[in-house]
Amino acid sequence: MNPIKIILAILIFLGVSTIAKSCTPKVEDGTPEAPLTEFQFSTETEKMSIKVDTLYSDLQNPWGMTWLGDGKMLITERKGEILIFDKDEFTGQRVQGLPAVYAKGQAGLLDITAHPDYAQNGWIYIAYAKPVPGGGATTIARFKLNGNTATSFEDLIVTTPAWNGGTHYGSRIVFDNQNFLFFTNGERGSQNNAQNLSNSHGKVHRIHDDGRIPTDNPFVNTENAIPSIWTFGNRNPQGMIFDQVNNRLWSVEHGPRGGDELNLIEKGKNYGWPVITYGINYNGTPITDLTEKEGMEQPVKYWVPSIATCGMTLVTSDNYPAWKGNILVAALAGTHIARVEMDGTRATGEEKLLQGIGRVRQVSQSPDGYIYAITEGTGLLIKLLPATGM
Known part of the structure; x- marks a missing residue:
């Protein structure tokens, strides 16, 4: 679908006005020539205009x-x-020298x-x-990146066991204030993996930035974990x-x-899947009759129906004063960004931003805010x- 038509459809849906647009033909390999396709619109949210x-x-x-x-x-x-971008424009380059991936x-x-x-x-x-x-x-x-070529490539940790299928691989990476690396890993669609400490799936993991296992990890001395x-x-x-x-993570x-x-x-906590959940199977049958159980954590917030949460970011920038301290959550099925208002560790409100923009995979705050x-x-x-002020 033509990207201009996509944006026009969004504008019609949102009832907002076009600010600027330009479109450019593409060369045969699909790489856009400069200037790139650009399209802008403005919209009112509950707390600020963007x-x-x-x-x-x-x-x-x-x-x-x-x-x-x-x-x-x-x-x-x-x-x-x-893909490599420079100052918000696609350079036409992709990183070379990467390994093959299991793309399924x-x-x-x-x-x-x-x-x-x-x-x-x-x-x-x-x-x-x-x-x-x-x-x-x-x-x-x-x-490391030398020009557009990956060098010094090394695997730090490979999760186990191997899985023949393309369901629930996670995965996000963040660093904390001590440069410990946390990453997520889905349970591969096999529910009981999540409660089994002898496999890597359905877990959040913590390693050093060079792949070593921290000695204070909660299960480092647990047999078979x-x-x-x-x-x-x-x-x-x-x-x-990471806040x-x-x-806070x-x-x-x-x-x-x-x-x-x-x-x-x-650290060390059990988030309950599949013993407790507020969801049901995709075919409508129950997974469990429990939504809470002693020794298992309750979510700070949950969505029913599902919006299909994906990436997220914490707004810390002064560029968005009315949103500061909010968590923005990408919604795949919801095709929007959920702005979750927070009071400490409590979720106190929510707004759907840019409904219909597409299956939002990730939302991030750049170093310049x-x-x-x-x-x-x-x-x-x-x-x-x-x-305002732009």
């Missing part, structure tokens, strides 16, 4: 994005590509993030489904963010039919700008 700037419209199945601190931004495509269903090249000390060490981290005997394995790896496990009982956590000011978990969750992730989002279906990279 402009939405479409920076790119040819994404296929994007998953993650990160910034390198020199104006460059990287976006992953699940099929195994990393929801598996493939997933999240990406730069090390907090990237300016000093140059490390870039990815989560990807590694092809292994027996299927695929969520894997955390790192590499995977030592990288930080929490368990997690169905398919596709979003995660640096309050030292947050995750959103993609539920079944209903039962998406926003969770405060804390602007909010970006990537979508499937409509294939957009968008930037949200405060309308």
Whole structure:
């Protein structure tokens, strides 16, 4: 579908006005010539006016994005590509020298993030489904970038057991204030994996930035337990963010039919899947009759019906004063961004932003304090700008 038509449909749906537009033919390989397709519109939200700037419209199945601190931004495509942007424009380049990925269903090249000390060490981290005997394995790896070529590539941790299928691979990567790396891993659609400490699936994990296992991980001395496990009982956590000011780790978990969750992730805790849930099976049958149980955590917020939560970010920027402290959650089935108002660790309100924009896979705040989002279906990279003072 023509991206201009997509945006026009959005404008009609939202009842907002066009600010600027331009479109450019593409060369045979699909790479847009400069200037890129751009489209802007403004819209009113409950607490502020924003402009939405479409920076790119040819994404296929994007998953993650990160910034390198020199104006460059990287976006992953699940099929195994990393697109290189510079100052909000696609350079036409993709990272070369990456390994093959197990690209099946929801598996493939997933999240990406730069090390907090990237300016000093140059490390870039990815989560990807590694092809292994027996299927695929969520894997955390790192590499350096020389021009547009990946160098010094190394796998840091490969989850087990291998899985022949493309369901529930996670995966997000975040660093905390001590540069510990946390990553999520889905339970592969096999519910009981999440409660089994002897496999990696349905868990949040914690490792050092070089792949070593921290000695203070909660199950490091538990017989037969995977030592990288930080929490368990997690169905398919596709979003995660670390609150640096309050030292809090947050995750959103993609539920079944209903039962998406926003969770405060804390050391060693059991988040209940599939013993407790607010969702049901996709065919309408019950999973369990329990929504709570002693020793299992309750979500801070849950969604029924499901919005299909994915990526997330915490608004810390002064660019959005009315949203500061809110958590933004990407909604795939909801085709919007959920703005969740927070009071400490309590969710107190919610607003649906940009309804109909597409299957929002990730929403992120850039180092200079602007909010970006990537979508499937409509294939957009968008930037949200405060309308006042622009």
